Amino acid sequence: EVQLLGSGGGLVHPGGSLRLSCAASGFTFSSYAMNWVRQAPGKGLEWVSAISGSGDTIYYADSVKGRFAISRDNSKNTLYLQMNSLRAEDTAVYSCAKGYSTSPLVYFDYWGQGTLVTVSS
């Protein structure tokens, strides 16, 4: 059974940093692309970033490019999102989502439950 367990969320001041983690199990982690998707309270889904199975191809949404960094440790079956220069508009539930294949271009076939990030003074 595929399981994606996000952690690392919390309350942070504007301009601060936070690192999210997503522990994966139930599949061969290195064979699949992974993504971060966020959802602000009461709002729709917003794709944040994608990384290929090997980690050599990465994409970012314009809203986070230059501030967030996605990475993965295939030896630990863990996905990360380093978030810097956080803004109030980054407040959302952040979820990791598994891609259907190693390519970061494909759809999401499994989602984790998410971790809440609140940016506020």
Place this chain on the structure above:
Amino acid sequence: SYVLTQPPSVSVAPGQTARITCGGNNIGSKSVHWYQQKPGQAPVLVLYDDSDRPSGIPERFSGSNSGNTATLTITRVEAGDEADYYCQVWDISSDHKVFGTGTKVTVL
């Protein structure tokens, strides 16, 4: 940037058919995927590549994609289909994944 537009809400009586549209410039040239999200839950993939169903998704869910509109159709709607639905594509011009604005389906 590429924009996908969905109606904010669709209401349907049990047993009837719900159609949820997803509008985008020449969306017919892209592969469209659909997700269902119930309150407090993670999204679930219900259709991929315009009209293919993952295992476990009922045949009542079907899709089409042509021109500037993709459509998710739910036949014989049940109370359990009440949820938010999102379309999604990969926009090759920007190397971005894009979600639609989302549609809340209410079963009357």
